[in-house]
Amino acid sequence: MARTSLLFKFQSLGLAILLLLLGCMGVTDNVPSEEDDCGDLRGLGVLLGCLNFIRKDRSQLPPSPECCNYIKQFTMKCTCQIITKEIEETISMEKLVYVAKSCGYPLSPGTKCGSYEVPPSS
Template sequence: MATANTHRHALALSLFLIVGVHILGNHKVSAKCKEIIPSLVSNCSRFVRVPGPKVPPSAACCQVVQAVTVADVPCFCNLITPAVEKAISMEKVVYVARTCGLPVPPGTVCGSYTVPPKFV
């Protein structure tokens, strides 16, 4: 029997996928950006959801993130809309990216979020 929490997570993931499809249908993005989004959603979405604490990403999530280059970051950042920001935490996105070795440059703007400096 599924719990209410499970239903909420499924709904959040469904909304994220719907938003992703909408974004891809309405924006011209690089082919690589389009190709990686489904893998990012399936492997990393649980680590970037708005509710909950920061959790180190899985090896599978990092494998997908490592396929992204610094040059690809603007493509992904252009896809961040207010609707996407309601579903995912940009702070967690940067945490996951940096934890997986993707150096997201400070000052990068993703939606309404500006990436802060990396604190050591």
């Protein structure tokens, strides 16, 4: 139990540092258009802002308005480009697709997001 609590504290600290870095980079002040390249870690905004809704160890819940604002601001295109196998070990790609759709920014079937391919709609 103590080990899990300590791990959670380190994860929270890491997320706080990443958010601070994103703020220092001025990323939060710019809303990218679809044409913008995503080379400045914009995609991390969605992962960090929606983490409580996409973690594998959490129940699937509708996303908060704040999470949806991160998706609107940073775009799923940028998010999908930065997802690695290591990130996929922590987050549920199915939940990420669900959250994007729930926020009004669905990923098209066949879209590659990390190594995950969005399945056809049911």
